[in-house]
Amino acid sequence: MEFVFIGGNLALDLLGTLKWRRTEPLEGLRTTDDAARWAVEAGLVTSRPKLTPIDVEALRALRESIYRLVTALREGTPIPRADQAAVNEAAAGPRVLTRLVGLDARRTGTAAAIEAEVAVAAITVIADLYASRGPRLRECERQDCTRLFLDRSRGRTRTWCGMSECGNRVKAAGYRARKAAVRTA
Secondary structure, three states: OOOOOOOOOHHHHHHOOEEOOOOOOEEOOOOHHHHHHHHHHOOOOOOOOOOOHHHHHHHHHHHHHHHHHHHHHHHOOOOOHHHHHHHHHHHOOOOOEEEEEOOEEEEEOOHHHHHHHHHHHHHHHHHHHHOOOOOEEEEOOOOOOOOEEEEOOOOOOOOOOOHHHHHHHHHHHHHHHHHHHHHHO
16 A cells, blocks of 8 residues: 555544545555554654554554544544543653754654654644634545545645545546536537
8 A cells, every 4th residue: 555645644644544434444554564664654753663563553543543533523523532542642652763863864763652743643633623723624525535634725625635546536537427428418
């Protein structure tokens, strides 16, 4: 699975590692290598950390707690207290360590540090959204896509998670439908 970072927030990008939630979910964090690669591609660490299957399960559990919190916020329902506690607990963990090595910044951290960084990002975005500060939280409007993103567009009219996958497919389908309608007319 290719990881995409279109959420506008680290925690929202982690949510995107489980695609197609409503139809046939596709898990992006299947292995320790997947989770380590995601951490590097997300910019959390500069080299792949050594993770265990338990670490991957904990990262996926954190992802789902964040998803339930964000969903409750979007739907205006009470936030799940157990998920709030899980995110707060993860945020209290050790942080990623940044060091200057020569003239390069090197970021290292354990699984708990990666979870802490994601949890802090989740707390920040949830608190900002609740207080109505900043951009609007949206879900991609492509029928099967369940990616969430912050709409920072000028008119707050962004409809797709990204053009490369969903936007192109929606536009191509619309084009084919218009061409078919012209042919039958």
